[in-house]
Amino acid sequence: MSESKKAKVAIIGSGNIGTDLMIKVLRHSRHLEMGALAGIDPASDGLARAARMNVATTHGGVEGLMELPGFEDIRIVFDATSAKAHAENHARLAPLGKRLIDLTPAAIGPFVVPAVNLDEHIDAQNVNMVTCGGQATIPIVAAVSRVVPVAYAEIVASIASRSAGPGTRANIDEFTETTSHAIQSVGGAERGKAVIILNPAEPPLIMRDTVFCLVEAGDETTHERIRTSVAKMVGDVAAYVPGYRLKQAVQIDPLPGDQPVHTLLAPGSHAVPTHRVSVFLEVEGAAHYLPAYAGNLDIMTSAGLQVAERIAQREESQG
Known part of the structure; x- marks a missing residue:
């Protein structure tokens, strides 16, 4: 699939989960294209790696993400911050029509475990990846x-x-x-x-x-x-x-x-x-x-990636 047809995604959270997810998107995704990585620590390894990989970055959190050039093209946003921060991020991004994949325990949207119930919630604007x-x-x-x-x-x-x-x-x-x-x-x-x-x-x-x-x-x-x-x-x-x-x-x-x-x-x-x-x-x-050994983090990023891939694939099939 050409890059132009892939769904552009952003990740909020430049810690372990957000960085691992970014690398999975860059190396293995069939339907997604990295648009940006947002964090709040300008010295984080995740932001440094993203810059080396030519991914747009900001240490301004969700506000910085919204100010980045090309933000309007981002269709899916992964949130790898915290339960409290996700509530604020959801309030800012949902009105803009962004699809949200929540990797925190905030549980604003329906719980999704890909092997069990992804089909039931594939059209939800905000899905929660449980824990x-x-x-x-x-x-x-x-x-x-x-x-x-x-x-x-x-x-x-x-x-x-x-x-x-x-x-x-x-x-x-x-x-x-x-x-x-x-x-x-x-x-x-x-x-x-x-x-x-x-x-x-x-x-x-x-x-x-x-x-x-x-x-x-x-x-x-x-x-x-x-x-x-x-x-x-x-x-x-x-x-x-x-x-x-x-x-x-x-x-x-x-x-x-x-x-x-x-x-x-x-x-x-x-x-x-x-x-x-x-x-x-x-x-x-x-x-x-x-x-x-960090299978606990890998299963979260892998499950989140699976959800985003299926969302993008569905949107592509619908034209």
Whole structure:
């Protein structure tokens, strides 16, 4: 595809996520063209790299972006700042007709996990990419819920402390709240809970995610259908996040009768779970800009890129 036909995009946020996303667009995008990278730190490595790659830059944030020559040609804006900043950026850019892909936990627009529900929200002006843990685990909850109702789903995302920058640390509360909500609204669980662990181990460990689902699944046929659904979903996610994989076989275990699992269920729930489905994942980054252990950041940029590619492809097909 010629550059003139590609959708021009901008990225707000010149930190790790924004810089990695820029490099992905420049090196691997079929339908997108980098228009600008905006930050607030004039000394950031991201802005320096963008300048070396002949990408327009500004350290004036969203205001600086809007003042850049060619801003009117930008169709899609990625926001890799913070939940608070995104609310302000949305207020400035949405009235101008820009499509927004939100990589913060702000959740102004609908939650989108590409392998699960992108088609439902492809025309939304602002889409939210949930969180790194959500992108890794919600597909698994959705895969299980496509076979049997999920009364309760709990996810544990363990990431290298070194891969958690200031933005991630400032949004820990938003991470748990946003991910828990999306486990229900996107994953299909009746109740959801999210936990994040910043692992200080050295050398840094790769991102690991654990998904627990409480379900009623008493026969082997249902167990096999769950395993098949999970395997297919892992393949769907790996199509745009190549380092996404199962760490071991899906485990489906009967719940002991003396465990008070009712304490985990939603208030008023009449579900009677009989089994726990346990899925263990790891996410290795592509190492375009970030180290390979930072799969938590790579899955966010890869998912955001997938959404933008599909938006641009759809706009192209519509003329």
